[in-house]
Amino acid sequence: xxxxACGAPTTRVIDSRPAEGGQxxxxxxxxxxxxxxxxxxxxxEPQLMxxxxxxxxxxxxTAKLVAGISAALADRPVSASSIKRLGExxxxxxxxxxxxxxxxxxxxxxxxxxxxxxxxAYLRFASVYKDFQDAADFEKEVAALESxx
Ligand SMILES: [Zn+2]
Numbered sequence: 001x002x003x004x005a006c007g008a009p010t011t012r013v014i015d016s017r018p019a020e021g022g023q024x025x026x027x028x029x030x031x032x033x034x035x036x037x038x039x040x041x042x043x044x045e046p047q048l049m050x051x052x053x054x055x056x057x058x059x060x061x062t063a064k065l066v067a068g069i070s071a072a073l074a075d076r077p078v079s080a081s082s083i084k085r086l087g088e089x090x091x092x093x094x095x096x097x098x099x100x101x102x103x104x105x106x107x108x109x110x111x112x113x114x115x116x117x118x119x120x121a122y123l124r125f126a127s128v129y130k131d132f133q134d135a136a137d138f139e140k141e142v143a144a145l146e147s148x149x
Contacts, residue, residue, distance in 0.1 A: 001029065005036035048095055051102045060101070062091055069110060072125035076118050086113055 003011055008031055015028040025042040048060035066087040073083060090109045094101050107125075115122045 001040060003031035003034060003036055004038055006031060006034040008033035011038075046099050048091075049100045050106065051100060053103055057100075060091070060094070062087060065090060065106065065110075069114070069121075069125070072114065072121040072128075073118060076121050078118050078121070082117065086110070086117065089113060 001011055002009055010032040011029040012032060013027050014030050014037070017026055018024070019026040019041065020043075023043060027040045027042065028037060029040060030037050049057045050060050051057055066083060069083050069086055070080075090106070090113065093109050094106065097105070107128075111122060111126055114125055
């Protein structure tokens with residue numbers, strides 16, 4: 001942690017105690033360059049939970065998300081780093097929305113971004129996640145894509 005007074009990278013913890021009823025650790029730090037003292041708080045990052053279609057809750061997994069996107073993008077000319085970035089964007093957007101998301105929320109976030117990245121992958125992903133009522137919906141989606149070109 002950089003010293004807020006002089007920007008030096010070496011600070012040491014001179015005191016550490018629980019705060020906010022144990023939800024947080026409050027630390028007093030001292031800069032080894034200029035001796036400036038300041039306070040930091042450490043707290044647990046809130047877990048993002050996913051509500052599955054059958055109602056079960058599951059911890060959000062970035063690896064699973066990226067694997068799902070990668071599967072949709074198999075054989076497509078999209079780099080691994082683009083896939084990873086897409087996964088990170090989706091995760092950030094989901095976290096901003098609260099502590100719990102549904103499978104549908106995740107699907108919608110991925111779809112919104114995948115469409116701009118690769119249309120074939122978009123359709124593959126849509127067929128799995130978008131819960132198409134029947135084949136007609138899928139055809140409508142394809143037609144909408146084609147007319148957008
Ligand atoms: Zn300093």
